[in-house]
Amino acid sequence: xxxxxxxxxxxxxxxxxxxxxxxxxxxxxxxxxxxxxxxxxxxxxxxxxxxxxxxxxxxxxxxxxxxxxxxxxxxxxxxxxxxxxxxxxxxxxxxxxxxxxxxxxxxxxxxxxx
Amino acid sequence: xxxxxxxxxxxxxxxxxxxxxxxxxxxxxxxxxxxxxxxxxxxxxxxxxxxxxxxxxxxxxxxxxxxxxxxxxxxxxxxxxxxxxxxxxxxxxxxxxxxxxxxxxxxxxxxxxxx
Numbered sequence: 001x002x003x004x005x006x007x008x009x010x011x012x013x014x015x016x017x018x019x020x021x022x023x024x025x026x027x028x029x030x031x032x033x034x035x036x037x038x039x040x041x042x043x044x045x046x047x048x049x050x051x052x053x054x055x056x057x058x059x060x061x062x063x064x065x066x067x068x069x070x071x072x073x074x075x076x077x078x079x080x081x082x083x084x085x086x087x088x089x090x091x092x093x094x095x096x097x098x099x100x101x102x103x104x105x106x107x108x109x110x111x112x113x114x
Numbered sequence: 115x116x117x118x119x120x121x122x123x124x125x126x127x128x129x130x131x132x133x134x135x136x137x138x139x140x141x142x143x144x145x146x147x148x149x150x151x152x153x154x155x156x157x158x159x160x161x162x163x164x165x166x167x168x169x170x171x172x173x174x175x176x177x178x179x180x181x182x183x184x185x186x187x188x189x190x191x192x193x194x195x196x197x198x199x200x201x202x203x204x205x206x207x208x209x210x211x212x213x214x215x216x217x218x219x220x221x222x223x224x225x226x227x228x229x
Contacts, residue, residue, distance in 0.1 A: 006157075040224065055214065101148075101215040
């Protein structure tokens, strides 16, 4: 089945130690999103790619970076994780033909910062 | 700007009870409206959607109707099950000129269904 895959599902890192989360999709969607979600709050959009065009939300800290080497893969890099960055990180995709605004989410990566 | 407001939870019901979770929105233009469900430890799953006024989205016994006159998209189910226990998010797509498809979420409503 076509889907959005996130690895790992659980990631533990140390305070200040860089970490990378990955997302892949078999949907061939041209838009990919990264969200941060804390404690069953609503997801908060960090940034998204429209094809290769990167779009950062205004309030996303510089500590968060992203790479999209090809259509299928997108990475979230946290350069110096702080305790406040512990959260669930969700990847989502949207295709031109998937309906107005419909996004499909991966299972998420739960990040713990020690 | 665009916004979504959901009824506060948690909502606790007995199995087979009727469910309503209220959702109202503020938006310019004609956004699409969505309900997503999140089970513990999981990502968000699309439950249903509606793309224009008077559309009814339905899935797994859940329904919601896009009401432009009342700017609402209330979620309903006639008979809930324990397996419906989850967090439900109402959302709209931002149809601004950037065409990002950005979702504006409500705060989420936790549903607990007891046997």
